[in-house]
Amino acid sequence: MDELDTHAGRTEARVAPSPPRSSARASWTAFKALLLRDLVVLRKTLNIFIPRTVLQPFLLVFVFLYVFPKIGESVGGGGRAEAQFAAVLVAGVVGLSIMFQGIQAVALPMVQEFGYTKEIEDRVLAPLPVWTVAVGKVVAGAIQGLIAAAIVFPIAAVVHVPQVSLSLTVHWAVLLTMLPLASIMCAALGLTFGTRFETRQVPILFGVIILPMTFLGDTYYAWTALAPVKVLGWSWLQTIVLFNPLIYVTEGFRAALTGSTHMPLYVIYPVMVAFCALFLWTGINGFRHRVLT
Amino acid sequence: MADPQSVICCQQLSKQYPGGILAVDRLDLSVFPGEVFGLLGPNGAGKTTTAGMLTTRVIPTGGRALVAGIDVVAHPAMAKQLIGVVPQTNTLDRSLTVRENLYFHGLFFGMGTKRARAAADYLLEQFRLADRANMPVAALSGGMAQRLMAARAIMHGPSVLFLDEPTAGLDPQSRIALWDILGELRDRGPTIFLSTHNMEEADQHCDRVAIMDRGRILAMNTPRALKASVGADTVVIVTTAGDATGLAQHLEQGVTGAMRSQMVGGKIHLHVGGVSGVLPQVVAIADDQGITVTDLSVVEPSLETVFINLTGRELRD
Incomplete structure (x- = not known):
């Protein structure tokens, strides 16, 4: 619709195609509009977004830092060790929430859109290259990850029995780089899952992939603390979990939020950047593969 | 040989799917400005693949396709600005309302917010969907969803409108209603490319029809001339x-x-x-x-x- 004008008492639309804008300009405009669309949908679904974001971290800190101390089951030993555990858990919970946003905000809707609804077609026909539609999904997912972290952190930091003294030490430079990096990485992971799994395979995604990732993802303990789990002098668990991308997120937040020991930052950053690149690559390829034949 | 001055131009356009199925086999085709062009054939003839290639969603394995002079493979983002698509299946955005579906489509195609809002309201009125504007699209009947997709397809003023089996699955009444609207549209300028297996539809609404079977075009002419050829x-x-x-x-x-x-x-x-x-x-x-x-x-x-x-x-x- 090129212009709308009033003619003979009623509005008349004149269809007169304008010469196409350059690919770059059209793509940038469409990209911004796609993001806006995702944020509008987020606003409309806040009633789902907030419980799904808040509940799991809340339950984790509630059980470990409130119920357990109350019933005399202290995790990590009493006193100072307990305070340390609390700090470890808060960092882990923030990392876990961002990871879950990647799954819930990117992977699951995408599985649905590729599946029976096919509604992604409409956005694929918007005037921008197909790969940028996938990037738009990652950016929108990452924004949701950041919002999730912002909601979860205060909850995780507040819910505990008074006896547990949570001592957080915020390293701002680490925190402010870790937040976007982790959010993008997890959203890209979501894109990879979303383009590789069919609707009927979602239970497998949760049962076989997400579950071990979260349990062995350093949420409840620090990676450095795994060293004593050994067979024949080899810290096998500590080695195996290195393949789990969530490890670097939770260790990263441990480095950002606590004074406790953590995996060295010179390992965390490059590995996370590498995972970002890998997941973006697999995700974008998967996306192209799904929408173009 | 296809005419490069045409709005849609296919030259030896082919698509072989992985697994070896040759869906479209060296297609030569020209559609001229303002024409309503029909691709008629049974299911599996290659119509949807052809429309898919022209609308950038299917990558050809051979030949060339130009829409308004733009190579759809080399410059898909450019070509997509010039086409509107009414797809076979419901691809409305279920997370948005009826009006928002149009509004965001306008934004995707570079309209300002004010203009997108005005255009959305105008089209809702014209396509008799105004009373459903704020409903979720899930509340629309098949015919209404199809009308909304037609409204969405023309919203950005495309040079070419692709209709892929637009009335498949619609009841006769909705079918007639949709064609009433499409009939009005054709007077306003865009070239229309219709793929259908419905011969009455092709006969009634198309200026020219290409009969397609097994990836090849067997005959191409006005419906009258085609029938006279019998x-x-x-x-x-x-x-x-x-x-x-x-x-x-x-x-x-x-x-x-x-x-x-x-x-x-x-x-x-x-x-x-x-x-x-x-x-x-x-x-x-x-x-x-x-x-x-x-x-x-x-x-x-x-x-x-x-x-x-x-x-x-x-x-x-």
Whole structure:
């Protein structure tokens, strides 16, 4: 619709195609509009977004830092060790929430859109290259990850029995780089899952992939603390979990939020950047593969 | 050879899917500005693949496709600005309301917020969806969803509008309503590319029709010229429980003006020049042969007849 004008008492639309804008300009405009669309949908679904974001971290800190101390089951030993555990858990919970946003905000809707609804077609026909539609999904997912972290952190930091003294030490430079990096990485992971799994395979995604990732993802303990789990002098668990991308997120937040020991930052950053690149690559390829034949 | 000045231009366009299926086989095609062009063929003929290639969603394995002079493979983002698509399945954004579906489509295509809002409201009015503007799209009936997709497709003022089986799955009333709207649209300028297996639709609404089967175009002309190419004025369709092949031969020889007969799906299709007095002759000849005719009908040659002539098969098989 090129212009709308009033003619003979009623509005008349004149269809007169304008010469196409350059690919770059059209793509940038469409990209911004796609993001806006995702944020509008987020606003409309806040009633789902907030419980799904808040509940799991809340339950984790509630059980470990409130119920357990109350019933005399202290995790990590009493006193100072307990305070340390609390700090470890808060960092882990923030990392876990961002990871879950990647799954819930990117992977699951995408599985649905590729599946029976096919509604992604409409956005694929918007005037921008197909790969940028996938990037738009990652950016929108990452924004949701950041919002999730912002909601979860205060909850995780507040819910505990008074006896547990949570001592957080915020390293701002680490925190402010870790937040976007982790959010993008997890959203890209979501894109990879979303383009590789069919609707009927979602239970497998949760049962076989997400579950071990979260349990062995350093949420409840620090990676450095795994060293004593050994067979024949080899810290096998500590080695195996290195393949789990969530490890670097939770260790990263441990480095950002606590004074406790953590995996060295010179390992965390490059590995996370590498995972970002890998997941973006697999995700974008998967996306192209799904929408173009 | 395809004309490079046309709005849609395919040159030796081919698509072979992984696994070896050749869906579209060296297609040459030109569609001219303002034309309503129909691609008619049975399911699996390659129509949707052809439309898919022209709308950048299917990557050709050979040849070239230009829309408004833009190579759709080399510059998809540019080409997508110039096309509107009414797809076969409901691809409305279920997370958004009816109005938002149009509004965001406008934004995707570079409209300002104010203009997108005005255009959305105008189209909702025009497509008789205004009373549903704030409902989720899940609340729309099939016909309404299709109207909304048509509104969405024209919103950004495309040069070419692609309609892929637009009325498949619609009840007759919605079908008529949609064509009323599409009929208004065609007066306003965009070239329309329709793919359909519905021969009445192709006949009624298209300026030119290409008949497609197994990835190839078999004939391309105006519906009138295509039908005239059959050469007959009447097609008599005879169903019999007896020896159909034998009866067909007798009819060809005995009926005045009979030109040829074909066996289609077990029925005799007898092409006759001239109309009057045909049926009594058919019944008399069958009686003479002692063959019982269980059903008898007379039709004018249609695009279906053309298709049968070209392929020996019915359009819907």
